Amino acid sequence: xxxxxxxxxxxxxxxxVQEVLDVSELxxxxxxVIAAGPLxxxxxxAGHEGFVTVEGTLTIDLELACSRCLxxxxxHTVIPxxxxxxxxxxxxxxxxxxxxxxxxxxxSDRLDLLPFLEExxxxxxxxxxxxxxxxxxxxxxCGENLNERTCECKNExxxxxxxxxxxxxxx
Numbered sequence: 001x002x003x004x005x006x007x008x009x010x011x012x013x014x015x016x017v018q019e020v021l022d023v024s025e026l027x028x029x030x031x032x033v034i035a036a037g038p039l040x041x042x043x044x045x046a047g048h049e050g051f052v053t054v055e056g057t058l059t060i061d062l063e064l065a066c067s068r069c070l071x072x073x074x075x076h077t078v079i080p081x082x083x084x085x086x087x088x089x090x091x092x093x094x095x096x097x098x099x100x101x102x103x104x105x106x107x108s109d110r111l112d113l114l115p116f117l118e119e120x121x122x123x124x125x126x127x128x129x130x131x132x133x134x135x136x137x138x139x140x141x142c143g144e145n146l147n148e149r150t151c152e153c154k155n156e157x158x159x160x161x162x163x164x165x166x167x168x169x170x171x
Contacts, residue, residue: 001017001019001041001112001113001114001117002110002111002112002113003015003045003052003110003111003113004109004110004111005047005052005085005086005087005106005109005110005111006087006109007047008045008046008047008052008111009047009048009049009050009051009052009087010047011047012046012047012048012049013046013047014044014045014046014047015044015045015046016043016044016045017041017042017043017044017045017056017113018041018042019040019041020038020039020040020041021038021039021041021114021117022038022039023036023038023039023060023118023121024036026118026121026122031065032064032065032067032129033062033063033064033065034063034064034065034072035062035063036060036061036062036063037060037061037062038060039058039059039060039117039121040058040059040060041056041058041117042056042057042058042059043055043056043057043081043113044056045113050086051084051085051086051103052084052085052086052111053082053083053084053085054081054082054083054084054085054113054116055081055082056081057078057079057080057081058078058079058081058117058120058121059076059077059078059079060076060077060079060121061074061075061076061077062074062075062077062125062126063075064126064129065129066129066130066131066135067128067129067130068130068131068135068136068137068138069131069135069136069137069138069145069146069147070138071131071145071147072131073129073130073131075126075129077124077125077126079120079121079124081117081120083104083116084102084103084104085103085104085105085106085111086103086104086105086106087105087106087109088105088106088107088108088109089105104116131147135147139151139153140153141153141154
């Protein structure tokens, strides 16, 4: 997925990218990602005068560990993707930062989309995936999955500063 910026811009070329990428290497060593399906890429790359736009969607099926009970949960994620790229400029920055923030300035004439797609995938990953909205999680004392069984642990927590007061009203 590489494009020549000058050629795309000078001819106002458009290209459609429909690919399936293996991103399993991206999640290697992460305990929260149990399995990751392939990343389905559907993008439209268009050259304009002075910049190139890339717009479309990324789709992936993930199997993640629930952040409360650690049970596997499946997530179907659709990520909107839009970036504007401009070629490297020979001019010094003239203080026009608002315009420059809209564009990603490349270091060379070659536009490689793979690092930008991987970044978008990592940014849009669910922060705290849940197996269900009513997930009860694990017991803090014994580690029992409270979705499956209730345990007999006393989860009554007393602030250590007030612990001496607990016997005040006992007879």
